[in-house]
Amino acid sequence: MSATSGADAGAAASEGKVPRTERGRRTLRAxxxxxAAEFGEKGFHEGSISGITRRAGVALGSFYTYFDSKDAVFRALVRDMSDQVRDHVAPSLRGARDQIDAERAALQAFIGFARTHKEIYRIIDEAEFVDPASFRHHYASTAERIAARLRAGAERGELRDEVSEIHAWAIMGMNVFLGLRYSVWDEESxxxxxxxxVAQLLARGIGIDR
Amino acid sequence: MSATSGADAGAAASEGKVPRTERGRRTLRAxxxxxAAEFGEKGFHEGSISGITRRAGVALGSFYTYFDSKDAVFRALVRDMSDQVRDHVAPSLRGARDQIDAERAALQAFIGFARTHKEIYRIIDEAEFVDPASFRHHYASTAERIAARLRAGAERGELRDEVSEIHAWAIMGMNVFLGLRYSVWDEESxxxxxxxxVAQLLARGIGIDR
Structure with missing residues (x-):
């Protein structure tokens, strides 16, 4: 991950600790x-604040300028990674010909993202135990985003009218497991x-020939 | 879960500790x-051997008759739950009209299983951290079983020839996430x-009209 990789970090800080300067936002990003590196490598329980500040090259005081605790930075990290996936996928959606092509592009972008951010699996998955509310928010908001895309595609006449939340969860599940298999486990394909x-499956499954 | 629920527990014991009597197999099953109840409720780190023996109503010595450690019983449990899912889904597959109907029946059976065994999500997911080899074995073997079903369906002319491991992982991902959403999170649907x-998606997506 790089400091230019992603989501707006400013909102991630603990309450009352949002950075007010560009330099502050860069420190928070770092x-x-x-x-991500610390928890991705060691997991939440073995990971430490001192490990984070060492990797970031910042003083312990800088950490507490932005976060109250190890729990707080983990919670912020889950939200941040969720936002990074969203922001990484968004441009590929905008260039798509139609909604099936958009879903194809979204999966391709996600697999690419997961290959360079393999720690996302460990971090989101560990949130189920460390921070269940963030875990739930990540998947609920991702599914809602997919469901909104599907509804918009149906309204444009590109998808069958019956597309629903069930399809959104099915697509999210496919994407998560294909990312696990073809990004985290191996990158051969x-x-x-x-x-x-997947695009062919969806085109025939929920698409409309035009 | 009940003592009659499932997979053959005999093979789950630690090396050299396989029960030789029916009574022994019942104790191991208990x-x-x-x-499953202990780790499902408390997680691996908070769960304890004494909590397990208390719930099972067996003496500590009985635990060590079959398992060497907390790690060993967790590892056995992951394998056991994986086998229970397989064994719970298998009968529904055998009654199916064709491979699409089989996949429909498998998902329906899985959602039913997950509703009465919600702890399976916590346990398999925690295995990613506690026992990565068992985590990987669970998903690799499940995907391989689905891939074999798809190949057989293609050979019978019920599915498109191009069905592949990618389809198997896509179907597994759908099923896991639909189970999370519609079994663990809520049971309304x-x-x-x-x-x-899902059957309609698959019928159009990879099925062949006959």
């Missing part, structure tokens, strides 16, 4: 990136090839 | 069921309705 298989 | 939506 702490979140270091937290090109992301385009995987996304194309 | 320990595994108690471990009937399992049949959810399975029917």
């Amino acid at each position: 702490i979140l990136d270091a937290a 090109p992301p385009e090839a995987i996304a194309e298989v | 320990i595994l069921d108690a471990a 009937p399992p049949e309705a959810i399975a029917e939506v």
Whole structure:
């Protein structure tokens, strides 16, 4: 991860600790990136605030300028990674020909993101135990985003009218497990090839020939 | 979970500790069921051997008759729950009209199983951290079983020839996330309705009209 990789970190700080300067936002970004590396490698319980500040190259005081605790930075990190996935996928959606092509592009972008951010699986998955509310928020908001895309596609006449929340959860589940298999476990298959298989399944399954 | 719920527990014991009597197998089954309740409720780190023996109503010595450690019983439990899912889904597959109907029945059976065994999510998901080899074995073997079903369906002319490991992982991902959403999070939707939506997606997506 790099300091330029992602989501607006400013909102991630603990209450009353939001950075007010560009330099502050860069420090906060560095702490979140270091937290991803620390928790991704060691897990929440073995990971430490001192490990994070060492990786970020910041003083312990800087950490407490922005976060109240190890729990707080983990919670912020889950939200940040969730936002990073959203922001990484968003541009590929905008360039799509239609909603099936958008879902193909979204999966391809997600697999690419997961290959360079494999720690996202450990971090989101560990949130189920460390921070269940963030875990739930991540998947609920991702599914809601997919459901909104599907409804919009149906309204444009590109998808069948019956697309629903069930389809959104099915698509999210496919994408998460294909990312696990073809990003985290091994990277042999090109992301385009995987996304194309799913696009064909969706085109026939919920698409409308035009 | 009940002592009659499932997979053959005999093979779950630590090396050299396989029960040789029916009574021994019943005790082992009771320990595994108690471990599911203990780890499902408290998680691996907070869960304890004494909590397991208390729930099972067996002496500490009985635990060590079959397992070497807390790690060993957790590892056995992951394998046992994986086998229970397989064994619970298997009968529904055998009654199916064709491979699409089989996948519909499998998802419906899985959602039903997850509603009465919600702890399976916590346990398999925590295995990613506590026992990565068992986590990987669970998903790799489940995907391989689905891939074999798809290949058989293609050979019978019920599915498109191009069905592949990618489809198997996509179907597994759908099923896992639909189980999370519609079993663990809430049980409002009937399992049949959810399975029917996926069956339609698959029928059009990878099925062949006959």
